[in-house]
Amino acid sequence: MRGEKRLTARQVTTLGEGYHADGGGLYLQVTATGARSWIFRFQRQGKRREMGLGPLSAVSLAQARDRAAEARTQVAFGQDPIAQRRAAQTTGITFGECADAYIESHRGGWKNGAQGDQWAQSLRDHGPARSLPVAEVDTDAVIACLGKIWPTKTETASRVRARIERVLDWAKVRGYRTGDNPARWRGHLDKLLPKPTKVRKPKHHAAMPYRDVPDFMARLVERDSRRRRALRFTILTAARTEEVTGAQWSEFDLDAGLWTIPPERMKGGREHVVPLSAKAIAILDPLDRRTPPFALSENTMLYLVQKPPSSGFGLPYTVHGFRSSFRDWAAETTDFPGEVVEMALAHAIRNKAEAAYRRGTLIEKRRQLMEAWAAYLRA
The missing domain is CATH 1.10.443 (hpI Integrase; Chain A)
Known part of the structure; x- marks a missing residue:
């Protein structure tokens, strides 16, 4: 019997209509129209359930596996991942709370302890309002904070954008928000903001003689x-x-x-x-x-x-x-x-x-x- 991770990146873009198993309850669903999306199947009280994990256009194979793993963990602990997601979306968890949780969950994998502090400081200074419900962070909210510093602090703004994107991806996997990531660069913000390499660089401070x-x-x-x-x-x-x-x-x-x-x-x-x-x-x-x-x-x-x-x-x-x-x-x-x-x-x-x-x-x-x-x- 084949294990998990059966699908390849090429297959997910070429397979025909139907459900295609990756293992561990994760399936790629391809409709008659060619639309592709991710499905997680699980058993709950003797009944088979299906939970959508997002379209292929927004959720990569690796991201889908991460989301399925999160859902499997919830099932293993006797939880209903669909109910958990619905409940989370109504709790009004804030962007600041998600940012804090993301930083703590990744702190052990960073080069040094100061990196987490740098993340926190930059998101406090330049990210969306910490009190804003994470489910309500949209393109306007991202542009509102990045647009202030994009022309003058482009390198900082690029770094903050990437950090916002990761926090929002984390929140989506946790079930705190749905839909596309409004901080995504390729195919989204690159249509609204100039490329960092095209922005006129501010004059750097000279070195002390x-x-x-x-x-x-x-x-x-x-x-x-x-x-x-x-x-x-x-x-x-x-x-x-x-x-x-x-x-x-x-x-x-x-x-x-x-x-x-x-x-x-x-x-x-x-x-x-x-x-x-x-x-x-x-x-x-x-x-x-x-x-x-x-x-x-x-x-x-x-x-x-x-x-x-x-x-x-x-x-x-x-x-x-x-x-x-x-x-x-x-x-x-x-x-x-x-x-x-x-x-x-x-x-x-x-x-x-x-x-x-x-x-x-x-x-x-x-x-x-x-x-x-x-x-x-x-x-």
Whole structure:
């Protein structure tokens, strides 16, 4: 007897009229007119029941399997998935409640704990109203929140759109809403909003001139706070924001003075080893080992740099720009080979001669580079 997942992606678009089993109660229904939709069949009190899971045009094979699995679980616990869906649709569960539940259910699979906080913050700032019943989130509601930031914060808006789409998909699988996803891009919002690549990009903030960074570091240490420590550490290591905010204690070997960032947390998907200067280790040493060292939301350090003096430094620079400050300093004031500097920034090594720097004394060369940077910063 064949098991579940009998159908292929090709078959679901080519099979003729009838019911076609995928296994586990999931069927593809093809009508005489060619319309295709998903059906979940189950037994309830000795009677066979059928529950629609959506049309093929809106629900992929993988999504249909997820929905069928959810319904099978309900049946296994003695519940009627059809009644559960109807009841859920009348409870008025809100978008905010669904967003919170989605984040909690996926938190364990994300790269770091801060990612869930980033999701929550971006949806609070730019998503539909948290109090809006999730069943009532429609295209107008999505456009109303995305349209405000699409022209000026296109990258953020694209990320928020994708997050709204996932929350609404989750809500539909859970039975809290029906119909197409109003946050879907292809074939829907792409007809209403310009492509992100076509939107005129705002001018990026310049990197702080490397000559000014030592004085800025002195200002950072005037007061102690978690975000100031995180920013000092970020500048000292020339790391990316997400690499710092997602750091776990298991990545650090303070005795060896090394920070090993796993591939899944790196932009390039390759493990990156950072030689830590004595100043960077001094920031880590006194921190509580029971919590990640710099678990902050994605914009906390940026706000510290850019917000007005009442809450920040009011400067026109980005946190990422300090990597450019580091690179300019190394190129203009030191004799360290360019390949060593590029490796310190976790940039790819593109030829065999340069790749040789990965071996042997590379770590020590880079350690000398980071100690020189720390000395320059008077950190």
